[in-house]
Amino acid sequence: MTKNLDNSKNNLTTDAGAPIGDNQNSMTAGSGGPVLIQDVALLEKLAHFNRERVPERVVHAKGAGAHGYFEVTNDLARYTKADFLGEVGKRTDLFARFSTVAGESGSSDTLRDPRGFAVKFYTEEGNYDLVGNNTPIFFIRDAIKFPDFIHTQKRDPQTHLKNHNAIWDFWSLSPESLHQVTILMSDRGIPATLRHMHGFGSHTFKWTNAEGESVWVKYHFKTEQGIQNLTSEVAQTIDGSNPDHHTEDLFNSIEAGDYPAWTLKVQIMPLEDAANYRFNPFDVTKVWSQKDYPLIEVGRMVLDRNPNNYFAEVEQVTFTPGNIVPGIDFSPDKLLQGRLFAYGDAHRHRVGANSHLLPINRPKNEANNYHRDGAMRSDSNGGSSVYYEPNSLGGPTETPANKQASFAISGMADSVAYDDDDHYTQAGDLYRLLPEDEKTRLVANIVGHMMPVADEAIKRRQIAHFVKADPEYGARIAAGLGIENV
Known part of the structure; x- marks a missing residue:
């Protein structure tokens, strides 16, 4: 008995800590019989295996x-x-x-x-x-645009393939993306x-x-x-x-x-x-x-x-x-x-x-607060302490010195865009800062990525943004795509 206790850390157990006697063979009704539902170690093992993956992150999964x-x-x-x-x-x-x-x-x-x-x-x-x-x-x-943007980066719901039409359609209709698109398609992508x-x-x-x-x-x-x-x-x-x-x-x-x-x-x-x-x-x-x-x-x-x-x-x-x-x-x-x-x-x-x-x-x-319960609560769940606030029982209280600093705001409550609609200056500045060899690779990367786009209207709409950032930038992409009169 003492020897078994000393080696207990090496015992294979169920999640409840009970030792498992056989992890190689399921419990059956006779050597050739069906598996018994009373083999709780088997049931636990299979059930846990089915749940070993939490849902992956919608973005940043890898x-x-x-x-x-x-x-x-x-x-x-x-x-x-x-x-x-x-x-x-x-x-x-x-x-x-x-x-x-x-x-x-x-x-x-x-x-x-x-x-x-x-x-x-x-x-x-x-x-x-x-x-x-x-x-x-x-x-x-x-x-408010984030779910739509990420949808364009994910797989098409019919083909389950990446959809270049969706990507460039969204970008061409969202000119604020031009600066980031330029970085993404550059060497640093x-x-x-x-x-x-x-x-x-x-x-x-x-x-x-x-x-x-x-x-x-x-x-x-x-x-x-x-x-x-x-x-x-x-x-x-x-x-x-x-x-x-x-x-x-x-x-x-x-x-x-x-x-x-x-x-x-x-x-x-x-x-x-x-x-x-x-x-x-x-x-x-x-x-x-x-x-x-x-x-x-x-x-x-x-x-x-x-x-x-x-x-x-x-x-x-x-x-x-x-x-x-x-x-x-x-x-x-x-x-x-x-x-x-x-x-x-x-x-x-x-x-x-x-x-x-x-x-x-x-x-x-x-953490020291009044949150209680919920799935997988693995601490004492607040024990028997007070579970609401304000209270007169000595529970944790706020510290006014740690309030966020205030700042002035003004204006009408409304769904409005930023006042600044200049989506081109910084993207153009970035293009002009690149050495010629990097510009060449940038243009080649964009052209290669836009080639699968079937709708020429989407290509022309996006090229117009590149032209506004820098005429040479847009002209080189248009030439690479074989599109004239941009």
Whole structure:
């Protein structure tokens, strides 16, 4: 008996902890008889197997991740009271996940697609999630267009194939996408590895200091490995031999002690500048000029530990831009405002209402609130403590000092677009900045992607946008598609 107890950690058990006597043979009525329903170990094993996959993410389904830390290298307390940013040398544990946007969980790593760049900081004031991409902008600027945009990137409901007509029809009718389309079709559309790309918060956020003074801020993670990209031809070759190239590279580099790192820098804009800046600073299809608002170093992100279990950590980690900490607030960016709901709601559907209790999502300082019950509640569920607020029984109360900083708003409540409809200047500037060889590859990538579009009207409508950005840009694409009189 003592020997059996000592080795109990090696006993194969049911989920209830009961030892399993035979895991090779089902319990049957005689050696050739039918299987008995009383074989509960068999039933549990098959039932669990049927449920081993949670629904994959609607977007960013294919991803890789790693643990690491963030270390502050520059004191920016004059801009934000966020504790994890408040002291040079301070380290904060984190988990980062990188992903493609449109592909399924089994799709190729080397597709031409933006890459998600999400970081969860386990701060002493709660989890802070910075959920961005490897581009500083996005295709759309209002969350109401997001489901439609993603539908165009997914599979056709009849053929179950990617639909180039849908993609370019949507883009040609959404000129705000032109800047991001130009980046996507450029060399940076396919990074060589996840380590060799920049990351961005993309949206505008607000920082507030201990005195209650606020500024607008944008985040830039600059890879210390240098930018490296793949041509379409090389990416296709890798896709054919190793569709998990990026996932493998990240894991192997960390396993070998070659820890990837990024330097975090920010752009700071005074609140009063927003009203008069030449581009709407909350429009996520636009960038702020670094000549106007130079990059300021904040610290370094280093990834130095691989997950022990992909499902438990990479697949079940949940990110939402709604996870903020004191000193960091939101902006009136319309796409960001929609994401504040959509991301948390997606996780409540996909992983469950209590996904925050999973180890990968659990904050260091533990949640302390009146949320109760729900599927997979794995803690004490509040025990016998008070379960409502306000109360006179000593339960947790709000801390007014941690309210989000206020900002002025005005105008009529209405469904309206941003005032700025200049979708062409920044896209044209980007095209003109590219060296000639990169311009050539950009044009070739666009032409190759538009070739399958059957409707010439869609091609002409999109070419008109390229022409408005830069006449040469549009003319070269038209020539490549064999379209005249644009």
